[in-house]
Amino acid sequence: MERPRILVVGGGFAGLECARRLERKLAATEAQITLVAPFSYQLYLPLLPHVAAGVLTPQSVAISLRRSLHRTDIIPGGAIGVDPQAKVCIIRKITDQVVAEPYDYLVLAPGSITRTFDIPGLSEHARGMKTLAEAAYVRDHVISQLDLAAATLDQEERASRLQFVVVGGGYAGTETAACLQRLTTAALDRYPRLDPRLMKWHLIDIAPKLMPELGEHLGTRAMKVLRERGVEVSLGVSVAEVGDTTVTFTDGRVIPSRTLIWTAGVAASPLIGTLDAETVRGRIAVTAELRVPQFEGVFALGDAAAVPDLAKGDGAVCPPTAQHAARQGRKAADNLVAALRNQPLQPYYHKDLGLVVDLGGKDAVSKPLGVEMTGVPAQLVARGYHLMAMRTNVAKFRVGASWLLNAAAGDDFVRLGFLARRAATLRDFEYTGAYLTKEQVREHTQALHAKH
CATH class of the missing domain: 3.50.50.60 (FAD/NAD(P)-binding domain)
Structure with a gap:
């Protein structure tokens, strides 16, 4: 049979x-x-x-x-x-x-x-964070903006290359903005021609709260951590239009930017x-x-x-x-x-079983089994949860070793040249x-x- x-x-x-x-x-x-x-x-x-x-x-x-x-x-x-x-x-x-x-x-x-919407310019200019290729591409793109900003004498071009917009105040968007902002801030030491005051990350969401699933206290704590780092968090705001060098918000602001990372739901x-x-x-x-x-x-x-x-x-x-x-x-x-x-x-x-949000470095907010945690204890819980959730020992070892290496040696700012000559879209990935x-x-x- x-x-x-x-x-x-x-x-x-x-x-x-x-x-x-x-x-x-x-x-x-x-x-x-x-x-x-x-x-x-x-x-x-x-x-x-x-x-x-x-x-x-x-x-x-x-x-x-x-x-x-x-x-x-x-x-x-x-x-x-x-x-x-x-x-x-x-x-x-x-x-x-x-x-x-x-x-x-x-x-x-x-x-x-x-999930996308019929926003002018979105499909041509937005970058996602849903696939492995997209994550690798976004890294190359962000570092390339620093390289190009350092190489130009045009102040308008430099300003647009040093402002980054992340749309989506859920876990993906918040963690993406937090981790990449930390990377670009650390990179400034390697770019003596760049003025740190020109660098800015924007995190926007149409919702009235950041990660509401975390509850009032932890959501507010995460937003405070981001704002203390210099991330501008705007709630009740979305994108009205995306151009080659600008992003227009629904509140009327026009941000000089060549980087829009879209994580507004699935x-x-x-x-x-x-x-x-x-x-x-x-x-x-x-x-x-x-x-x-x-x-x-x-x-x-x-x-x-x-x-x-x-x-x-x-x-x-x-x-x-x-x-x-x-x-x-x-x-x-x-x-x-x-x-x-x-x-x-x-x-x-x-x-x-609870929620964990890794904000990079020593910053995190977690709520395992309803217990609210912040800082290093929350970070240990978050990373411990991720290691347990992985299904092979090889993956656990690679991730754990990479975290230790990064903590000891710091960040690197290498572009791998991934799709360097092509502005890949959400549809492509x-x-x-x-x-x-x-x-x-x-x-x-x-x-x-x-x-x-």
Whole structure:
């Protein structure tokens, strides 16, 4: 008898945790497990600001899938369409070859992309912090601005190169602004021609509070730390227009700047749009057991799924965080095993373990199990949490060693030349134009049936 085919889409926190648990709970004879992922690693997303600041190398946060998984087949590519009626997933391999992969059970964990708005100039000039390539690119770009500012005699050009704008007052934006501001401040010692008074970082968000999930006290504390460092934090403000050398805020201010880092939220992967499924604010609607009710054998989780938050109730859905994604991955695996063995499925219920925000150096704010912490103790908790959350000892060692090296030797200010001659956009890094329409998915499915 042929083994059931389990196809896991996505190698992030949700997909990797699901595949790992399936390997542990299922015998090799019970199912064939396949993972679809465009890269050979799970990106440890919370530490991207450290990569952008050069505290960590890109390889440190790229956790090898082949070290984490032992008998799961890995297809190097991205899912670009799903036909749940035919039980087929359309995959574009990294060679651009398009194949149709049949399945018996499907786990959708394609993650999210950067959420953008129809703001003039945004798509041409914004840089994101969602992928490893983006973090490496942002680092090169920021250091190049210092180099170019030091090399020019044009005061207007110099002013625009030394002002940086980060949009988004959540964890990603706050940590990015904090880590990069710390890097550029340390770099000024190496640029004697630059006036420190011209250097300025702006962190803006349309929300009235910075990281409201932290609570009033810790959010205020984080904002105080940033402002004491010289970061200008503006709340209730967004971007009205982005130009080559200026950024216009919605309060009318025009900032001379050639750097806009956009971290204003996420949207579900466009893959969800290829299914005829009910959605909640763009995320596919699932039951508390992580099942997609319209389709047999389909589970969805992570950033792309609207998973009911039973701990909060009142129709709330779980926020798109790594903590939820990893735990949903394990629950999805448990429920998939239960489905294979004709056992009852269990709902996903998770009590929040707390939040950690690393502001670089000795600065941090943390709230583990509801206990508010700041400074060095918070920093130890934050970094300890990240090390525990990593899935391989190699990754833990690389990250820990890099932190120690940075603390002992300080920062470096090296440009690697990553896409040096090309102004890469969000679309370039996140491949948002790669997905099929529903009609194209059906065409691929029909071609598969005709072939067989």
